[in-house]
Structure formats: C-alpha cells, structure tokens
Amino acid sequence: MLRSLLHSLVASLAVLAPVAAQFPDDSFGLAEQEEATEARLVSSASSIAPGEPFDVALDLKHPEGWHSYYLNSGGIEESLTIRWELPEGFEAGEIQWPTPEVKESYFGKSFIYSDSVTFLITITPPADLQAGSEATLTAWPKWQICKDLCKDEPKPEKAFELKLPVGDSTVIDPANAALFAAAKASQPSSTDAFEVTASWVGKKVELRITPGEGSPDLSKTDFIPDQAYVLSASSEGSSIENVDGSWLFSLGTKTEKINGDKIPKPDALSGTLVGDGLPESGLKINETPFTKAPVPPLALGKFLPILGGMLIGGLILNLMPCVFPVIGLKIMGFVQQAGEDRKKIVMHGLAFTLGVLVSFWALSGLLFALRSAAAPGEEIGWGYQLQNPWTILVLMLLMFVLGLSMYGVFEVGSSATGVGGKLQSKQGVSGSFFSGILATVVATPCSAPFLGAAIGAAIALPAAQFFLAFTFMAIGLSLPYLILSIFPKLIDLLPRPGPWMESFKQAMSFLLFATAGFLLWVYTGQIGLENMLNVIIGLTLIGMAGWVFGRWDVPSKSHKVRGIAKGTTVAFAVLGLLACKPPEKSAIEWGTWSNEGVEELLENDTPVFVDFTAQWCATCQLNKKRAYSDQVATLMNDRGIVALRADKTKPNPEIDAKLEELERSAIPVNVLYIPGKEPIITPEILSSDYLEELFSSEVPVPEKDE
Structure with missing residues (x-):
C-alpha cells in the first residue's frame, strides 16, 4: 500500500511540475518557474573542411539553485537529448558527458550538473563536401532542470542553429x-592501467578492477554507473573491498523506477570512478560486457545452515495442499500394510524415498543445466518449469483426473496412478516409487513461498554443494515415510483399516481439485483470461469422459456397452485436451478502445476496427476463435487497420454511451471505421471469410511513400 501511495505521489508531482511551469504568474505559488537556463550552441571551428571532424558544444548556465542531469540521472528525471537536422552526409556523434556530481535525494543518489555544464558533440562532414559552400546545422535539444520541482527546457521547443562556411x-x-578546453577537461580521463571485469553475482553486480603498479587506492572512491539498473558504489547495499590485489565493487541493483516503470537489465557496464587520489574529472570505465562469475565453494559454516534449511523445507512440503492428498494416500498404504512382513514395509518406504530422490535429481539437474547455459545476469530459479504452459496444463489435468478418481467417478488400478490404487488391494512397490515421483512433481508449485531463501542460496552454489542441497530437500520430503517404514511399530499407532478410508479418500479429492484450481489460475495467467472459457469447457469434457468410463466401462456391462464407453471416453478426452491446449498467439495486436483514440486515428486517415466485447459474452468468445485468422491479420496489417477492443466485462459508461449512439443494446458489436465514411456495423456472428471480404472491399490499400 505504501508503495502504491508513493507511486501516486510521484506521478502527481510529475504531472504538476510541467503544468505549473506553463504559468508565469504565481497561480501555483511557483513564480520562480519563470527562471530559465541560458543556452547556446557554439562550434570549435570558424570554418570546416570536407571529411574533417570538428566539435560543437551545447553550453548551459542554469538558474541559481537549479540543476540538470547526467546520462543516468539516478532517478526518474530526464537527461539531455538532442534531435539533429543536418545537411546530407553529415553525421553527429554521441553526447560526450562530463563527470557529474553525486547528490543525495529522497530516493537515493542522483547524478547532476549544477550551475553550468558544457556538452560536446563531434560532427563529421562528408568527404565530398564542396569548398566555398555553407553548412547549416540545426539542433533541437531537450533537458530537464530541477530544484524543488522539475521542468523541461527549453519551453516551447527551440531550435539552435549554426551556419558554418566550408573551406579547404x-x-x-x-x-x-577556452570553452572547449574546459569542456574537454571536465570529461573523465581514460585509462589503460586497469584490468576491468563485470559479472552478475545473484542480484548484485560485481565490478572487479585490477590496477597496475603505482595506481591509487580505490577504497575511498565512488563509481557512478551509466546504466540506471546499477546503483553507485556509495549507495546503500553497495561496498568496496580489496581482494587479492583487486578492488571489488559490489554494486546493488534496482529493477524499477520510483514511478513503477521497469528498468531494462543491461548487457554491459560502464561509468566513472571519482574520489580521493583520482583526477578531478574522474577516470572512465569503458563499456565492459557482463560475464559469469566463477562460483566458489561455500565454507562449511555457511553451507550447513543451507542444508538445514533445505531439509526443514522438504519436511514442510508434506503439509502443503499440493502434496497432502498424495501423502494422505501414502499413509493409507501404511495402514493397509499393518501386520505385514517388516522387510516389505521397509521396501515400500525405500521405493517412495527413491522416487522422491530421482525426481529431485532430475529437476535439479535440469535446473543446473539451465543455470550453466543462462546468459550473464539471467535469473534461473526453482519452479522454472512452471513458466511453460504445457507443464502447467499437464499438472492441472493430472490433479483434476486424480481428483475425479479419488472422489469415485471412476476407479483405476495402482499401475496407472501409483497413488494408492484400489483401497481393497495392496499397493505395489512400483506404486510407492511413483507416489514419490508424484509428490515431488506436485510439490513444485508450493515450494517457492516457503523455501525461497534456502533455494535462492542453493542455486548459487557450485555443482557438488548444489546437488547435495537439493538431495537434503528430497530427504526432508520423504523422511516421515522412511521413518514409518523403518520403525513399523509406529504404524500400530495409525487407525485400523475400515469404511472411514473411503470417506478419507473422497475428502482428499477436494484438495486435488483445489490444486487443479490453483494451476488453472496460473495457466490462465499464461494463456490470457480471454482463453479461460476454452479451458473450462475442456475440463468439463474430460470430466464427462471420466464419468462415462466409470459408469459404463465396468465388468458388469456387456462387451458392446464397454466398447462404446471406451470410444466415447476417448472422444470426450481428446476434445477436452484440444480445448485446453495453449492457444497460438494472435497475430492481431489489440489496443484499448477510447472514443478520443478512434477520432484521432480517423483524423490521421487511419481505418479502425473496434470489437465491443466482454468475458461473459459467449458469442464474443466464439467470434474470437473463428473470425481472426492469420489471413485476416495479414489483411488488416496490409490495409493499415488498427484493431481496438472495448471491454465491458466491468461496467463502463463510456462504452454504454457509444453502443447507444450506434443503436445497439447488446454485444457483440463490431464496427469498422473508415476515414470520411459512415461506420460499418458487422453482423453479430463473424467468420474469417466475412472479414476478409469486408476489409478487401471497403478499406483501400494505403499509398506507399516514394
């Protein structure tokens, strides 16, 4: 809640500042906003020559108390940008950024220029430039200055122009x-005396600087990063230490700005070193690509707590709703085994444990392989397989089908499920092994909230410690059953077999249905809410398949009836699977409808197709499945048709007003707007053939620019 409030406050200030800056009087109590930066664009050369680069400088003198920002402002403030209009063949280089000051702000470190600053840009004329002519360079710079509030400059946008004669x-x-000499002196000095590497270590950046002989002590320096994702060395959470003669800068990171905007993760690191013993303008650290840091073994004192955390975490998983149904039936298996030969009981416990271990080794092996193949800085975590919608779909269907079986809709043997089989029969060793596998598979969705810290630490370990840590987690999951099998006297403490077991089994089915519902929620987030209806229909068909199978494919029915039942079961199951499978991504990019947006597009001679829809509208969902084919998407792209969706799943007065204007009271409503023509309202039921014909006949092919 605090974060949302903070985002709202920042957004409000961001809106207020430019609005207030437009009023020179004291309407907002901000008369000081009349102050403005003095700016000029000057050239280092009074005359230029073909093919010979020269520098131009944008010189800024800010009002007293105001400041502008470095390439990386450190916050949400905007840095200088320049839009150039140059004669044909001229090229403008990148802005050369002077070393900034480091300033404490409300939200961390800011990197600023106070008072005055001069930016250099190198201009390269073409080699075939004619001597005796004149070249006109036009620049439109934009920057932001801040004091108590911020404002953009210049306002309104202003062009700076240079006219330069061309000589030999x-x-x-x-x-x-003097201006250019001072500007170059304000640039950080380049150095080849340092060996520099940059790598990701967890969520931090490790900048390692190995100096040559006679290099300064860097313990009291600061590193100003060019990339907003990386924090400065003086920021909270960052540190500097000397390790084997190299200076190790451990730099914190931030993934989003204070207004909630995401910050892209960089592929390389660059910046400036400033501080004691360095030139006044600092030392430039050139762009250094990120590499993977070697993973050193963890000291025993630090490794043992991780093993303990993984073991306890595995034990905790037994109480999770994802795992508990499987565990409940495993306990029922122990109940059934009461009075059996001790060796057989131990064999069942070992088989279950082996199933858990094999599954954990397989999953952790895949995790380790992905970690090894991951790009520097790419985060791979436990549960990564759940990012794949097919994995979620399989788990969801497995939980759903097992829930139907446990409730009694149909019965299958232990060879098929390994989760207990029929209650009247003994569970085989292979069933115990599969129970261990199933317990591991369904434990994955539950593990993250409870094992985050331990798993996060384990993932960063070298190979031997990595696999040992996950082995301890597997042992924790299987330990209660292993203990019960080794000490069979404990089984005597469990209730005797009886009718209660059927009720217990049915009760466990609701936990499986709850797990299937959780996985449906995850799956819907991956495939999009608009595709959820398909999945619900698919699960219904699969449920019908289970019901037909349990009702008619039983020994008491005739061979003919059982054959028909099998065929019907397969048909329903296949249809259900086809309905549930992840949909192909639509080739049509839908925007969000607004009346103003449509009018603006039409004013720009852009045709618009609007789909008035809602999640609860079944016909709307049917149209989405059958009307928007790849051919329709290609045609819309070729004709420049913008697709907008007006979603009235929740009440929306603006949409209701528009539908009333279109003389429609119910959805679906689909409208094609063509500049200069009346809107075309389509039939309620759409097909791809109809849309292809509509767009081909009504929307002209846009003229291409010569």
Whole structure:
C-alpha cells in the first residue's frame, strides 16, 4: 500500500511540475518557474573542411539553485537529448558527458550538473563536401532542470542553429578555444592501467578492477554507473573491498523506477570512478560486457545452515495442499500394510524415498543445466518449469483426473496412478516409487513461498554443494515415510483399516481439485483470461469422459456397452485436451478502445476496427476463435487497420454511451471505421471469410511513400 501511495505521489508531482511551469504568474505559488537556463550552441571551428571532424558544444548556465542531469540521472528525471537536422552526409556523434556530481535525494543518489555544464558533440562532414559552400546545422535539444520541482527546457521547443562556411581546411575559432578546453577537461580521463571485469553475482553486480603498479587506492572512491539498473558504489547495499590485489565493487541493483516503470537489465557496464587520489574529472570505465562469475565453494559454516534449511523445507512440503492428498494416500498404504512382513514395509518406504530422490535429481539437474547455459545476469530459479504452459496444463489435468478418481467417478488400478490404487488391494512397490515421483512433481508449485531463501542460496552454489542441497530437500520430503517404514511399530499407532478410508479418500479429492484450481489460475495467467472459457469447457469434457468410463466401462456391462464407453471416453478426452491446449498467439495486436483514440486515428486517415466485447459474452468468445485468422491479420496489417477492443466485462459508461449512439443494446458489436465514411456495423456472428471480404472491399490499400 505504501508503495502504491508513493507511486501516486510521484506521478502527481510529475504531472504538476510541467503544468505549473506553463504559468508565469504565481497561480501555483511557483513564480520562480519563470527562471530559465541560458543556452547556446557554439562550434570549435570558424570554418570546416570536407571529411574533417570538428566539435560543437551545447553550453548551459542554469538558474541559481537549479540543476540538470547526467546520462543516468539516478532517478526518474530526464537527461539531455538532442534531435539533429543536418545537411546530407553529415553525421553527429554521441553526447560526450562530463563527470557529474553525486547528490543525495529522497530516493537515493542522483547524478547532476549544477550551475553550468558544457556538452560536446563531434560532427563529421562528408568527404565530398564542396569548398566555398555553407553548412547549416540545426539542433533541437531537450533537458530537464530541477530544484524543488522539475521542468523541461527549453519551453516551447527551440531550435539552435549554426551556419558554418566550408573551406579547404578546418580553422579553429580562437574565441571559443577556452570553452572547449574546459569542456574537454571536465570529461573523465581514460585509462589503460586497469584490468576491468563485470559479472552478475545473484542480484548484485560485481565490478572487479585490477590496477597496475603505482595506481591509487580505490577504497575511498565512488563509481557512478551509466546504466540506471546499477546503483553507485556509495549507495546503500553497495561496498568496496580489496581482494587479492583487486578492488571489488559490489554494486546493488534496482529493477524499477520510483514511478513503477521497469528498468531494462543491461548487457554491459560502464561509468566513472571519482574520489580521493583520482583526477578531478574522474577516470572512465569503458563499456565492459557482463560475464559469469566463477562460483566458489561455500565454507562449511555457511553451507550447513543451507542444508538445514533445505531439509526443514522438504519436511514442510508434506503439509502443503499440493502434496497432502498424495501423502494422505501414502499413509493409507501404511495402514493397509499393518501386520505385514517388516522387510516389505521397509521396501515400500525405500521405493517412495527413491522416487522422491530421482525426481529431485532430475529437476535439479535440469535446473543446473539451465543455470550453466543462462546468459550473464539471467535469473534461473526453482519452479522454472512452471513458466511453460504445457507443464502447467499437464499438472492441472493430472490433479483434476486424480481428483475425479479419488472422489469415485471412476476407479483405476495402482499401475496407472501409483497413488494408492484400489483401497481393497495392496499397493505395489512400483506404486510407492511413483507416489514419490508424484509428490515431488506436485510439490513444485508450493515450494517457492516457503523455501525461497534456502533455494535462492542453493542455486548459487557450485555443482557438488548444489546437488547435495537439493538431495537434503528430497530427504526432508520423504523422511516421515522412511521413518514409518523403518520403525513399523509406529504404524500400530495409525487407525485400523475400515469404511472411514473411503470417506478419507473422497475428502482428499477436494484438495486435488483445489490444486487443479490453483494451476488453472496460473495457466490462465499464461494463456490470457480471454482463453479461460476454452479451458473450462475442456475440463468439463474430460470430466464427462471420466464419468462415462466409470459408469459404463465396468465388468458388469456387456462387451458392446464397454466398447462404446471406451470410444466415447476417448472422444470426450481428446476434445477436452484440444480445448485446453495453449492457444497460438494472435497475430492481431489489440489496443484499448477510447472514443478520443478512434477520432484521432480517423483524423490521421487511419481505418479502425473496434470489437465491443466482454468475458461473459459467449458469442464474443466464439467470434474470437473463428473470425481472426492469420489471413485476416495479414489483411488488416496490409490495409493499415488498427484493431481496438472495448471491454465491458466491468461496467463502463463510456462504452454504454457509444453502443447507444450506434443503436445497439447488446454485444457483440463490431464496427469498422473508415476515414470520411459512415461506420460499418458487422453482423453479430463473424467468420474469417466475412472479414476478409469486408476489409478487401471497403478499406483501400494505403499509398506507399516514394
């Protein structure tokens, strides 16, 4: 809640500042906003020559108390940008950023320029430039200055122009020599005396600087990053230490700005070192690609707590709703085994444990392989397989079908499920082994909230410690059953077999249905809420398949009836699977409808197709499945048709007003807007053939620019 409030506050201030800046009077109590930066664009050369680069400078003098920002502002503030209009063949280089000051702000470190600052840009004329001509360079710079509030400059947008004669050789302008000399002196010094590497260590960045002989002590320096994702060395959570003669900068990171905007993760690191013993303008750390840091073994004192955490975490998994149904039936298996030969009981316990271990080794092996193949900085975590919708679908269907079986809709033997089989028969060793596998598979969705810290630490370990940690987690999951099998006297404490077991089994089915519901929620998030109806229909068909199978494919029925039942079961199951499978991504990119948005597009001669829809509208869902084919998407793209969706799943007065204007009271309603023509309202039921014909006949092919 605090974060949402903070985001709202920042967003409000961001809106207020530019609005207030437009009023020179004291309407907002901000008369000081009349102050503005003095800016000029000057050239280092009074005359330029073909093919010979020269520098231009954007020189800014801010009002007293105001400041602008470095390439990486450190926050949400905007840095300088320049839009150029140059003669044909001219090229403008990147902005050369002077070393900034580090300033404490409400939300961390900011990197600023106070008072005045000069930015250099190198311009390269073409080699075939004609001597005796004149070149006009036009720049539209934009920057932001802040004090108590922020404002954009210049306002309104202003063009800066340079007219330069072209001669046989470049002539330096002595009047501007001091300005350019000072600007170059404000740039960080380059150095080849350092060996630099950058790597990801968990969620931190490790910058390792190995200096040459006579290099300064870097313990009291600061590193100003060029990338907003990385925090400075002086920020909270960052540190500097000397390790084997190299200076190790452990830098914190941030994934989003204070307004909630995501910050992209960089592929390389660059920045400036400033501080004691360094040149006043600092030392430049050139762009250094990220590499993977070697994973050192963890000291025993630090490794043992991880093993303990993994063991306890495995024990906790036995209480999770995902695992508990499987565990409940395993306990019932022990109840049934009361009075059996001790060796057989131990064999069942070992088989279950082996199933758990094999599953954990397989999953952790895949995890380790993915970690090894991951790009530097790419985060791989436990449960990564759940990012695949097919994995979620299989788990969801497994939980759903097992729930139907446990409730009694149909019965299958232990060879098929290994979760207890029929209550009247003894569970085989293979069933115990599969129970261990199933317990591991269904434990995965539950593990993250309870094992996050231990798993996060284990994933960063070297190979031997990595696999040992996950082995301890597997042992924790299987330990209660292993103990029961080794000490069979404990089984005597469990209730005797009886009718209660059928009720217990049916009760466990509701936990499986709850797990299937949780997985449906995850699956819907992956495939999109608009596709949820398909999945619900698919689960219904699969449920019908189970009911037909349990009702008519039983020994008491005739061979003919059982044959028909098998065929019907397969048909329903196949149809259900086809309905549930992950949909192909639509080739049509749907935007969000607004009346103003449609009018603006039409004013720009852009045709618009609007789908007035809702999640609860069955006909709308039918249209989505059968009307928007790849051919229709291609045609819309070729004709420049913008697709917008007006979703009235929740009440929306604006949509209701528009439907009333269109003289429609119910959805679906689909409308094609063509600039200069009346809107075309389509029939309620759409097909791809109809849309292809509509778009081909009504929407002209846009003219291509020459």
